[in-house]
Amino acid sequence: MRVGIGFDSHRFVEGRPLVLGGVVIPHDRGLDGHSDADVLTHAIVDALLGALAFGDIGTHFPDTDPRWRGTDSRVFLREATRLVRDHGHEIANVDATVITESPRLAPFVARMRAALADTMGVDAATVSVKATTAERLGAFGRGEGMAALAVAALEEIDTE
Numbered sequence: 001m002r003v004g005i006g007f008d009s010h011r012f013v014e015g016r017p018l019v020l021g022g023v024v025i026p027h028d029r030g031l032d033g034h035s036d037a038d039v040l041t042h043a044i045v046d047a048l049l050g051a052l053a054f055g056d057i058g059t060h061f062p063d064t065d066p067r068w069r070g071t072d073s074r075v076f077l078r079e080a081t082r083l084v085r086d087h088g089h090e091i092a093n094v095d096a097t098v099i100t101e102s103p104r105l106a107p108f109v110a111r112m113r114a115a116l117a118d119t120m121g122v123d124a125a126t127v128s129v130k131a132t133t134a135e136r137l138g139a140f141g142r143g144e145g146m147a148a149l150a151v152a153a154l155e156e157i158d159t160e
């Protein structure tokens with residue numbers, strides 16, 4: 001069993017869609033970034049890469065590479081999942097928390113879990129997504145951006 005942790009944050013900006021876990025969430029602002037800035041997916045990618053001790057999302061998909069401009073972050077998640085399986089592991093479970101004052105994410109949790117599970121090729125029961133606020137504390141509490149934390153556990157595939 002191997003375990004990895006991931007953390008990511010992005011600033012809110014006007015004029016971009018808000019994408020979380022591969023799901024477009026209706027909101028007046030989106031997240032700024034080189035790719036689609038899907039903070040939840042990025043945290044999960046980092047957790048998977050961390051569990052393999054394979055560096056982080058910036059190592060594999062540098063934001064200086066024009067290939068990744070505006071990229072659907074599910075591409076990164078699919079690649080991280082491929083690395084997990086290529087190195088003899090399967091995803092045991094993923095648990096993630098999104099930290100934001102708004103919008104309210106509860107109505108979208110089931111869709112985000114389903115979309116993430118689909119991208120990773122696992123059952124929705126393998127993926128947990130939770131949402132919390134920062135209780136109006138600090139930059140996230142002022143609604144300047146959004147953060148996400150994720151933990152991933154990998155089990156070794158029995159190759160006998």
Ligand SMILES: [Zn+2]
Nearest residue numbers: 008037039042
């Ligand atoms: Zn990111």
